[in-house]
Structure formats: structure tokens, C-alpha cells
Amino acid sequence: MEKSVIFAGFGGQGVLFAGQLLAYAAAEEGLYVTWIPSYGPEMRGGTANCTVVVGDEPIGSPLVRNPDIVVAMNLPSADKYEPLVRRGGLLVLNGSLVKRPVQRHDIDVIVIPANDIAESLGSVKLANVVMLGALIGATGLLPLSAIARALAEHLPERHRHLLAANEEALRQGADFAMRMWPEVVAAVSV
Amino acid sequence: MAKTLWKGNEALAEAALRAGVKAFFGYPITPQTELLEYMARRMPELGRVFLQAESELAAINMLYGTACTGTPAMTSSSSPGISLMQEGLSYIAASEVPAVIVDIMRxxxxxxxxxPSQGDYFQVVKSAGHGDYHAIVLAPATVQEAVDLMYISFDLAFKYRHIVIILGDGTLGQMMEPVEMPPFKEVNGGEPPAWALTGAAGRPHRVITSLYLSAERLEALNLHLQEKLARIKENEVRYDTTMVEDAEYLIVAFGTVGRIAQSAVRQARTTGLKVGLFRPITLWPFPERELDALIERVQGVLVVEMNAGQMLEDVQRVVKDRVPVHFLGRMGGIIPLPDDILPALHTLCGLVRSRNGHRVRPVPA
Structure with a gap:
């Protein structure tokens, strides 16, 4: 088993942290994992992305051209990465910000109103964890509990008071994916 | 001990602490700055020296001076900074003091x-400073390997009183991977070696210099250095191989590209193409004999680098036209992916077929 995931969005949306949570959880589960950010001369409000590769054998390339899974948190990321998802792969879109229809018919798609869910939980900043929850709910790539443990351990000190809200965001994201697309859970076997 | 997730730059810094480094001098430069930042925080905590120099030139000369006292010391930088350090490196090599340098190439x-880039191969492997010597160059492909090589680098530097350079690239510096950290240890039992300048009270003074005005004495130093380099060549070669046992084609790649090529090997194998990977870990000494033995068994070689073909020259030196050598290089910070390596492999197969008059079996689609 080896799965590659690209998290992409605006700088400040927490895409790097969402990827790190997946990586921390994978490491905790005893899996091989690589996490690598794009680290070009980015500016605040510009686009950010990271690539996470998880596997049960040592990871060769930490970078991929056609990822198995893309988590796109905004429109520019959706435009850039939708064409790159591997055929049969999964695209998780933030429906709060991506209003256009999906072009691809050869991939599974989850459109989740991540910003709206996050705001209902108290902060739009939780949208990244909602999206991560949806990814986990749809694929079962890792146990949700492993992500929750990674959250508890690695949520920065200044966001500590939001731990319970983060855990709820994770759960609601996963519930959304499992409730709305039960067939996806079967299709994207990991 | 459980594995924890580490960023390459910070893992290198922590591994250096555990390896026994007592002094760090450096100047920030992307993509290695996290190493320096980590040292700025941790070295004072451990009662060790961290000093941000005013330039890379100053940093390498601070390292030179500290190394003369037999203190385990290091610096880190990225390509342009390493260019600035060349003079100091040469003085260190001539003075035969141990120094560890990390170069996270850009x-x-x-x-x-x-x-990321691998454009420093020439300057680090072939000529880390003027004069007749090579530094020991270690090229990790994973964060764990970076830690493991960092951990032995001071021992190597002290064993041979020589320069050890850890050569990574921006990918290695910026990526995170699970790592098992080794325990804390001391270099040379925590004692300054017999040659170190520690104050001459009650004993004859010692001299460490790189200035030899007599031609005969300078040649004698050079002959001694050459003898030392020959011993390093004999004892310190390191390399890694993947699926070379039955390989008909061989990829040679180092560092980040080495691990990317590993994915290409696995993908090529699923199509029935018998490809193996040879990954030099020591770039100097280059694993010549080990590569030479493999060349006897393969039909063609593909070299992949993030430069215009620098290690390629060492590979060609070993292959000596026995089999076709094809090259794939990306520059400017572009990373060749497995998808790029596979077509290059097919090109190599074509070269081999035309050279052999199409007598080998066709390449699977």
C-alpha cells in the first residue's frame, strides 16, 4: 500500500498543518510517511501546498505528479490539481469556496462545505481539519482516532483552547463523507 | 526508541548535538536556515557554543580556529554560502583539522x-577549495540517513583530521520523515586530541598551519595528504543498491534523486523491465569498484541528477564505454519525478538495442 495526498489552498488555510497531522498520525501508526511542503517564495494569501506519501514500505519519491488524493481548499487549488488526480483517485473539494462543477468523470469527488461547517463550530480556521476529516471518512486511510491523537499532541499552544472544536471538526468532516458518499468508502479501498 | 517525525534540517541539527558537536558557526540561507535556528536554540541550552557569524567567510574561519583546538565544530549553509567558504576549506584541509560542513543545495x-538542486557536486566533490585534496562527502537520501551520517561525521573528521561534508538538497532539508534519533555521545571521548592547540603551559608548543614556504616541505605535506586520502578511499566507501541482482539496466543517482529513482525502479519492474539502482552514499570516495563490478553485468546505465551531468563524469570514468550511458538532468530547482525517469529508461533501452544490433529482447511496453 502506498497513497499520495496533496493538500492545497491559500496560505493561512492550514493546508501544511493538515498534511502534518496526517503525517504525524501515519508515523504513530508505524507506517512509512513523507511530508514535503512547496517552499518557494510564497506570499501571505498566496497558494500553499504539501505532499504526503503514506505507505507500508519505505517511501521512494516523496513527490508525485499524479496524486491518489487531492484536498483542494480553494478555487485556484482546485483548478491546478483537479486535472492531476490519478484516474480512479479522489478529489476532496471545499464547496464553500469552489462553486464551479467538477470536470473530471474518472475520479471520485467529495464536495464538502468546509468553511460553513467550520464557522458553525466557531472558527473558519477549522476548515482544514474538516477537510482532513472528510478525506479520512472517505478512504479510511488511517483511523480517525490516530488523527485525533495527532491533533491533541501537535496543535500549537496558541490554538490549544480550540482542541475540542478541532476534534469536532474532524468528526463532522468524516461523518459528512461517510453519510453523503457511502459508495466512495467502498470504491477507494486503501 | 519510537520514531518521531522530523524535518530534515532540524533532524541534522539534533543528530549533530547527539554526535557531540560543541560549537556551531553559521549564517542563515534558505533552504537550510532551520538547521541554524535549531542550533541557536539548543546549543546554549546544552552549554555549547552557537555563534551567528557576519558572513559565511567568517563562519568557516571561526570553524577553522575552533577546530585547531580539537573541539568538535561545524557549520552549515547552502550553495552560494559554500562557494564563499572555499578558501577556508582549503586552509582546513592543509592544516589537517577536523571540520563538518552541511550543504543543503539550492x-x-x-x-x-x-x-532543490544538485549543482554543487563539482564544487563539493571535486574541489572543495584550491589544492590537491578531496573532502569526504556524504549524500543522504532520507531524513533517517541524514541523521545516521551526521552521527558518524565527527568521528570520521577526527579519525582522519579532515573535512566531512554532508551534501543534501532543499528537498531533504524541508521534508519531514519518521526518524529514530541515536543517543548522545562524545567525540574522541570528550578529550582534545594530542595534536590540538590547548595552551602550551608546561609542554613544547605545537604549530598548526597551512603555510609552507619551502617547496620540499609543501610537497611532503601533499604526499602525506595523498596517502591519507588513499586510506579513506580504501576504508570509507558507502553505497546502496536496489534490485541489482538480476538487473539488465542500472540507474545511478544520489541523494533525493536516488530515492526518487527507487520509485522509478519499482514502477519499471511492474512492466517487466529489469532495472536496478546504484546509489553512491559517499560521493568522495566514489564507490568505483562496486559500480565497476555491476557494469560487467548490465547492458546500459541511466544517470539521473538535478544538474547538467556532474556525477555523470564519475560514472563515465568507471563505465569506460563498456555499455551505453544515458543522462537525465533537470536544473533550476526542477525535480525529476519517476514519470520522467521511465521515458529516459526507455530511451536507454533504445540506445542499447541499436548498439547491440537489436539482438536483445524488446522492451516491454
Whole structure:
């Protein structure tokens, strides 16, 4: 088993942290994992992305051209990465910000109103964890509990008071994916 | 001990602490700055020296001076900074003091950019400073390997009283991977070696210099250095192989590209193409004999690098036209992916077929 995931969005949306949570959880589960950010001369409000590769054998390339899974948190990321998802792969879109229809018919798609869910939980900043929850709910790539443990351990000190809200965001994201697309859970076997 | 997730730059810094480094001098430059930042925080905590120099030139000379006292010391930088250190490196090599340098390469030439590159192979492997010597160059492909090589680098530097350079690139510096950290240890039992300048009270003074005005004495130093380098060549070669046992084609790649090529090997194998990977870990000494033995068994070689073909020259030196050598190089911070390596492999197969008059079996689609 080896799965590659690209998290992409605006700088400040927490895409790097969402990827790190997946990586921390994978490491905790005893899996091989690589996490690598794009680290070009980015500016605040510009686009950010990271690539996470998880596997049960040592990871060769930490970078991929056609990822198995893309988590796109905004429109520019959706435009850039939708064409790159591997055929049969999964695209998780933030429906709060991506209003256009999906072009691809050869991939599974989850459109989740991540910003709206996050705001209902108290902060739009939780949208990244909602999206991560949806990814986990749809694929079962890792146990949700492993992500929750990674959250508890690695949520920065200044966001500590939001731990319970983060855990709820994770759960609601996963519930959304499992409730709305039960067939996806079967299709994207990991 | 459980594995924890580490960023390459910070893992290198922590591994150096555990390896026994007592002094760090450096100047920030992307993509290695996290190493320096980590040292700025941790060295004072451990009662060790961290000093941010006013330039890379100053940093390497601070390292030179500290090394003369037999203190385990290091610096880290990225390509343009390493260019600035060349003079100091040469003085260190001539003075035969142990020094560890980390180079997290970025795109060049010039100020270039901050993206990953392997464009420093020539300057680090072939000529880390003027004069007749090579530094020991270690090229990790994973964060764990970076830690493991960092951990032995001071021992190597002290064993041979020589320069050890850890050569990574921006990918290695910026990526995170699970790592098992080794325990804390001391270099040379925590004692300064017999040659170190520690104050001459009650004993004859010692001299460490790189200035030899007599031609005969300078040649004698050079002959001694050459003898030392020959011993390093004999004892310190390191390399890694993947699926070479039955390989008909061989990829040679180092560092980040080495691990990317591993994915290409696995993908090529699923199509029935018998490909193996040879990954030099010591770039100097280059694993010549080990590669030479493999060349006897393969039909063609593909070299992949993030430069215009620098290690390629060492591979060609070993292959000596026995089999076709094809090259794939990306520059400017562009990283060749497995998808790029596979077509290059097919090109190599074509070269081999035309050279052999199409007598080998066709390449699977």
C-alpha cells in the first residue's frame, strides 16, 4: 500500500498543518510517511501546498505528479490539481469556496462545505481539519482516532483552547463523507 | 526508541548535538536556515557554543580556529554560502583539522533560487577549495540517513583530521520523515586530541598551519595528504543498491534523486523491465569498484541528477564505454519525478538495442 495526498489552498488555510497531522498520525501508526511542503517564495494569501506519501514500505519519491488524493481548499487549488488526480483517485473539494462543477468523470469527488461547517463550530480556521476529516471518512486511510491523537499532541499552544472544536471538526468532516458518499468508502479501498 | 517525525534540517541539527558537536558557526540561507535556528536554540541550552557569524567567510574561519583546538565544530549553509567558504576549506584541509560542513543545495549558478538542486557536486566533490585534496562527502537520501551520517561525521573528521561534508538538497532539508534519533555521545571521548592547540603551559608548543614556504616541505605535506586520502578511499566507501541482482539496466543517482529513482525502479519492474539502482552514499570516495563490478553485468546505465551531468563524469570514468550511458538532468530547482525517469529508461533501452544490433529482447511496453 502506498497513497499520495496533496493538500492545497491559500496560505493561512492550514493546508501544511493538515498534511502534518496526517503525517504525524501515519508515523504513530508505524507506517512509512513523507511530508514535503512547496517552499518557494510564497506570499501571505498566496497558494500553499504539501505532499504526503503514506505507505507500508519505505517511501521512494516523496513527490508525485499524479496524486491518489487531492484536498483542494480553494478555487485556484482546485483548478491546478483537479486535472492531476490519478484516474480512479479522489478529489476532496471545499464547496464553500469552489462553486464551479467538477470536470473530471474518472475520479471520485467529495464536495464538502468546509468553511460553513467550520464557522458553525466557531472558527473558519477549522476548515482544514474538516477537510482532513472528510478525506479520512472517505478512504479510511488511517483511523480517525490516530488523527485525533495527532491533533491533541501537535496543535500549537496558541490554538490549544480550540482542541475540542478541532476534534469536532474532524468528526463532522468524516461523518459528512461517510453519510453523503457511502459508495466512495467502498470504491477507494486503501 | 519510537520514531518521531522530523524535518530534515532540524533532524541534522539534533543528530549533530547527539554526535557531540560543541560549537556551531553559521549564517542563515534558505533552504537550510532551520538547521541554524535549531542550533541557536539548543546549543546554549546544552552549554555549547552557537555563534551567528557576519558572513559565511567568517563562519568557516571561526570553524577553522575552533577546530585547531580539537573541539568538535561545524557549520552549515547552502550553495552560494559554500562557494564563499572555499578558501577556508582549503586552509582546513592543509592544516589537517577536523571540520563538518552541511550543504543543503539550492538552484544555481549565482544567487539562483531556493529550490532543490544538485549543482554543487563539482564544487563539493571535486574541489572543495584550491589544492590537491578531496573532502569526504556524504549524500543522504532520507531524513533517517541524514541523521545516521551526521552521527558518524565527527568521528570520521577526527579519525582522519579532515573535512566531512554532508551534501543534501532543499528537498531533504524541508521534508519531514519518521526518524529514530541515536543517543548522545562524545567525540574522541570528550578529550582534545594530542595534536590540538590547548595552551602550551608546561609542554613544547605545537604549530598548526597551512603555510609552507619551502617547496620540499609543501610537497611532503601533499604526499602525506595523498596517502591519507588513499586510506579513506580504501576504508570509507558507502553505497546502496536496489534490485541489482538480476538487473539488465542500472540507474545511478544520489541523494533525493536516488530515492526518487527507487520509485522509478519499482514502477519499471511492474512492466517487466529489469532495472536496478546504484546509489553512491559517499560521493568522495566514489564507490568505483562496486559500480565497476555491476557494469560487467548490465547492458546500459541511466544517470539521473538535478544538474547538467556532474556525477555523470564519475560514472563515465568507471563505465569506460563498456555499455551505453544515458543522462537525465533537470536544473533550476526542477525535480525529476519517476514519470520522467521511465521515458529516459526507455530511451536507454533504445540506445542499447541499436548498439547491440537489436539482438536483445524488446522492451516491454
Amino acid at each position: 538552484g544555481g549558478p549565482g544567487l539562483g533560487n531556493i529550490q
